[in-house]
Amino acid sequence: MSTSIENIGLFTSGGDAPGMNAAIRAVVRTALYYNIQVTGIRRGYEGMINGEMSLMDRRSVANIVQRGGTILKTGRSEQFMTPEGRKLAYEQLQKNKVDALVAVGGDGTFKGAQLFGKEFNIPIVGLPGTIDNDLFGTDFTIGYDTAINTVVNAVDRIRDTAESHDRLFIIEVMGKDGGMIALRTGIATGSEAVLIPDSTSDINAVFARLERDRRHKSSKIIIVAEADEESGAAFDIGDQIKEKYPNYDTRVSVLGHIQRGGTPTCMDRVLASRVGVAAVEALLDGHRNEMIGVIHNDISYIDFSRAIKHNTELNPKLLKIVEILSL
Incomplete structure (x- = not known):
């Protein structure tokens, strides 16, 4: 593994999903395990623009694995959709010496991350945090x-x-x-x-x-x-x-x-923990512009451009099951 990354910025974006806190905990503790700092970014991309950042330690994520929502808060940012907004966000990352990012969210989060990563050449990986389960490249999403x-x-x-x-x-x-x-x-x-x-x-x-x-x-x-x-x-x-x-x-x-809302299930806690650990290790291995998921119980890596919504299809057999069992 490479050791060039010294400070990972971590944020949640878009709609909240049960299990996001478990993912936050996994990213922070895995980074610390590899002697990497973690900077928590509050309120997603908007907080990144406004410099709402602080270092996190193992106590920052104590007793949160069972909690719904996200301790880092979340939201959507119209300002980040502009080149000027993204430039301000990058300047704040530089100011806080952040040299890589982990984004937890859905298709909107990954669209922003894909554009941001290419514009400023910063390594970014994403964790699939959405209750809709509508991302290609993972069997299930967090929440x-x-x-x-x-x-x-x-x-x-x-x-x-x-x-x-x-x-x-x-x-x-x-x-x-x-x-x-x-x-x-x-x-x-x-x-x-x-x-x-x-x-x-x-x-x-x-x-x-x-x-x-x-x-x-x-x-x-x-x-x-x-x-x-x-x-x-x-x-x-x-x-x-x-x-x-x-x-x-x-x-x-x-x-x-x-x-x-609500307490995340065991499945969501385990999924969030697995992809959270894998995200840090992926950054150290040189991955970027990819979502970390789980397919057939194995960690998967898929480009942001393929992970976004509308690429996944419903199983028509499930629709048939509804019809048959409604007799």
Whole structure:
């Protein structure tokens, strides 16, 4: 391993995800193991521009592996999208003697990191921190397992009241551009249908399922991935169902940001720890402009340009499973 790197800047960016703190802990302690300093950068790229940086030690990351959110805070930065903003960020890194970066986030984080790394020739690697599981180059992203378990627990509780009142519930989950949360939780909760942006959602197919002889079933659950529209996808679907089937006691429940919070699962803690250790070692081995993931239980390295959203595809067999099991 090379020892040319002396100070790694570490930050979280974009939406928070359970397990980010475990990743922070892993990066800091691995760097210290190799006698490398770590500078924590607060509030993502915006904090980088404003110089919100401080050295971290092993006590900085004590007792955080079980905590949701991110101790480094996070956010999005319009200023970093400009050449002037990125120049200010680089000047702050130089001022704090940071000579490499580890970014924890999703596709927006990696797009910024890719551009920044090429403009200023600074080594950067990324860790996949997003609940949407929509990055190519890793089987799972940090936060996804916790998010889907949160959804499953919520839907199980909603089904209790649905069965008590013979109701139909349309439940909206996160996923404006991808349906991984909706699809997996739909299977896990025994939903009647799953509507996602990754495939052509046919409301008539939903109507057909509802028209089948289902009088013996006391509850019906439909999982819908959120849409870009301000009104929300679930409310739109709910209005269509209410209009066609006024006899149904139809309710809409939007789970919202509860999916982002909470104690990370064992899977997310282990994933975050593995890629956090691998990120530091990757920088020492000369990697740059790459995301560190796990594929088939092995550490993987993939260029930022390939890791971004829309490169991953849903397994059509999972959609078929929803259809078969909704009988």
